[in-house]
Amino acid sequence: MKSNKPLYGNNNLIRTLFKRERRLKLTKSSFPRGKVAFFVTSNVHKFMEARLVFAEYKIAAALLRVPVQELQDDNIENIAKASAREAAEKTRLPVIVEDTGLFIPALDGFPGPYSNYVYRTIGTKGILKIMRDSSQRKAYFRSIVAYCDPKGALECFEGKAEGKITRKERGSSGFGFDPIFEPLSGNGKTFAEMATKEKNEHAHRAKAFKKFAEWYVSAFRRRF
């Protein structure tokens, strides 16, 4: 995470708004809330999934890379809220942060809030190895989208995808644990065997972002 300049989306519009926002020091009426969303993440795959949802609601999306201290907590909602508060303070923009965990009941919810660390260390192969002798393969992804404005007003939205851990990795799309996660509603395919649009029809993140987008549009758009 190096700079807080927007990288994707309607770049010219977003750059102009970004500059204007700083110049006007965020007067309430200066920012087209409900039409533009700043997603703070280091993960381009997450941004691409969110952007497809935003497009359905005609919301222009920008990816911001802002270094934030990730809170260590057993609850991903607390992690997302703390990161969103810090990012909003640093950028002086209304921002969204999204945090996901993969929860495996047979492992007492592991890796849950530690999914990033576990993915970077033992990875998908490590999870398959730990679960080699387990017939209990249920798992779910839980996603929290946290929105925070520069005055500290917070809103959270949740999405969940139920499914199971496969016996082998399957598919090459997506990222993270996608090759070993088969959603219940996905006709036997793993997330990694789906294109982004299809993954979004079943996935935790798209569900949370849809809730956010509905709220964002109805809360702010009619003012412009």
Ligand code: ITT
């Ligand atoms: P941020 O900068 O937005 O925090 P991140 O990659 O750290 O990006 P999360 O903390 O939300 O994202 O997710 C933790 C890990 O869980 C992530 O690194 C992936 O390995 C995995 N993960 C998250 N969402 C996933 C998804 O939709 N499919 C598969 N794996 C996922």
